[in-house]
Amino acid sequence: MNPYTEDQSQSIGSLGESKLIEQLKDWLGDAAPAAPFGMGDDCAVLPSPSPGAQQLVTADPIIYGKHFDAQVSPAQAAAKLMRRNLSDIAAMGGRPIHAVISLALDPKVSISWIEPFYKALAEEAKRFQCVIVGGDVSSADHFLGAFLTLYGETSAPHPPLLRHSAQVGSPIFVTGSLGGTRLKKHHSFIPRISEGQWLARSEHCLSCSDLSDGLGKDFANVLPPALGCEIDCSQLPIADDAIETAKSSGKDALYHVFNDGEDFELIFALKPGTAVDSFLTQWRKELQTPVTKIGYATSRTVSKAPRLSFKNAPQSLSANGYEHLR
Secondary structure, eight states: OOOBOSOGGGBGGGTOHHHHHHHHHHHHGGGSOEEEEEEEESSOOOOOOOTTOOEEEEEEEEEBTTTBOTTSOHHHHHHHHHHHHHHHHHHTTOEEEEEEEEEEEOTTBBHHHHHHHHHHHHHHHHHTTOEEEEEEEEEOTTOEEEEEEEEEEOOTTOOOOOSSOOOTTOEEEEESOBSOGGGTHHHHOOOOHHHHHHHHHOSSEEEEEEOSSOHHHHGGGGSOTTEEEEEEGGGOOBOHHHHHHHHHHSSOHHHHHHHSOOOOOEEEEEOTTOOHHHHHHHHHHHOOSOEEEEEEEEEOSSTTSOSEEEESOOTTOOOOOOOTTO
16 A cells, blocks of 8 residues: 555644644554553653563564555554564564554655554554553655564563574574565564464573574574584475465575575574474474474584585575675
C-alpha cells in the first residue's frame, strides 16, 4: 500500500504532531499503558528486571523503500518492525517486556496508512506480550521510517545466550528453512522466542544469533575469531521460496540460502561432544519448529584461511551474505 497521499485532508500533516500522538495512543489501545508507565511524560517509568534476570535492549528500524514498499500492507510493515526486534531478543534467550517507537514522517503520509500500521503494532505487542510505553514523532521530507527500541529480560537464573562462543567441534544448527525471503517471509516470519528460551535453559548451547544478513555472513556470529565453520550444503534446509526465487534469478537456490538475508531464524552452536540424536529428540519433544544440524566449528591452522568451508557444494558457490551500505 502506498503510504503517501496528495489529499491534504487525509494526510498526517492535517493533524499536526499533538493530535497525531493522541491518535497513535488511541490506535494502540491497551497495548500502551497510561503515564507514567507509558506515553505522556518525558520518560516512561519501567520496573526493574525480575530478581536474578538480566535486562536486554535492542533497536531496529524499517524504512520505506529499503525494508518495505507499496506492495507491503501497513499491517505487514508493523509486523516486520516488531518481529525483527523480537528476533534479537529471541537470539539472547530472552522475553520482550517494553517497546518505544519513534517515527520520521513526511507530512504527506496518509492517515489511512498510519492508522492500520499502529493498530497492527498493537496487535503484535499483545501477541508477543510486551507493551509500547512511548516514543516520538518527527517531520522528515520525502522519508518514512519507524524506529523501535525493544526491552526484554532473561529468565532467571539462566544467563543470556551470547555470540562468538562456539568451540572446535561444536555442532552448528539452524531453525526453520532458509532463503527466498523477499517473496513474503521478510514480513511474515515468526520470531523464535520460545526456541531461544529453550536453548537458554539447555545445558548444551554455547552460542546463538539470529540470521538477519544471510547464512553466508551470520555463520560467523557464533564463532570466536580464531575458528571457522564447515557447512554441509546437502543438509541445509532450503525454503520453497528459495527454490521459487532461483527459477527467475538465474542462480542456484543455495545462493539465496546464503545471501538473501532476513530469514530471522536462529543459528546456534552446542558444546563439542553433545549427543546430537538425544538433543534432537528432546527438542522435537518440546518444540514444533524444525531444526537442522548444518555443520561444525573448525580450527583454522592459517589465520588468513577462509572461515567458511563446504561439503557437497556446487562449484563457485557465492556465500558472502548481505552487506549493508554496499
